Amino acid sequence: MASNAQRRDITRDRIVKAAASLLRDQGPAAVTTRRVAQEAGLQPPALYRLFQDKDALLDAAAEHVFAEHVASKQTVAPSDDPLEDLRAGWNTQIGFGLANPHVYGLLFDPARARDTPAQDQGVRILAERVHRVAAAGRLRVSEERAVNLIRSAGTGTVHTLLTLPPEQSDPHLADAAFDAIARAILADEPAVPTRDPAAVVAAFRTLLPELPSLTEAEAALLDEWLQR
Template structure:
């Protein structure tokens, strides 16, 4: 027999799936508690036992859809080329934003902005891909700067493409944006010290957690020196 917690989870999943359909097809205005309850085959009070109000339901729905996207993203095993993996991740993220404009808008709305588990996990996936590039000696800037540049460029690219009218849509804009970011943060080949000291430093910083015989404080101090 299912426990109360299990029944609660099943009900929550039904509600979020119904809300996600409405959000995708008709936008945030369609995601009312009465409409969602009807679509989920429930009475409105069932929603209020799980969500405070419509805004809470909208936030949870956007997070639910984005979590599903991340789960699919994590099923792709890394290849031998970390740069191509970064490109693939970029394309997936751009594709998600364009296919889910309402979710994208809710997640990044400054009036609603807050850290969510999905957004944190998404940044962690990006950080891991950038770290692999640094370890391969292909990063010309710090990992932190690369992550921020890639993240902000992705958001800006999706915003721009969604805002463009159909007659002015540019199917190559996302590829051009990635190439511009790649030129800013990547080296053409693994760097030798005489070629690009910044890339060597970025690569060395990526190895700090694995260096033996360093205390946590010593590793932090070394990292600070390298950043300077």
């Protein structure tokens, strides 16, 4: 027999999935207590016991949709080309935003900004891809800056494409934005000390965890010097 906690989790899952479907297909206005309860096969009081208000339910629904998206990204095995994997991740993220404008709007609205498990995992996946680029000697900036530049450019690109009037839509904007970011963060070819010292530094930082002769404190100090 299921415990009270298990029954509560099952009920919450039904509510979130129903709300996520309404949010994805019809937008936040469709996520009403009556509609969600009806779709979940529950009575409205069940929602009040699990969610403080509509905003909390919307946040949970948006997180659910984004978590499914992030989970699908984790099933994609890396290729032999870290640069192509970085571009593929960019295209996937832009595609998600354009296909899920209501969800994207909630997740990346500065007024509602908060860290969620799915968003944190999404950033980790991006950071792993950037790390592979750095290890290949192709990064001319720090990994942290590259991640932040890609994230900010991606969010801005999706927002712009979603708000442009149909007659001004630019199908090549996302590709152009990625190319601009690539020029800002990537070295033209694998790092050679006499050609791009910044790329050498970025590549060397990826090797710090593999230097057993350094203590943790020494590695941290060297990493700080390299960042400078």
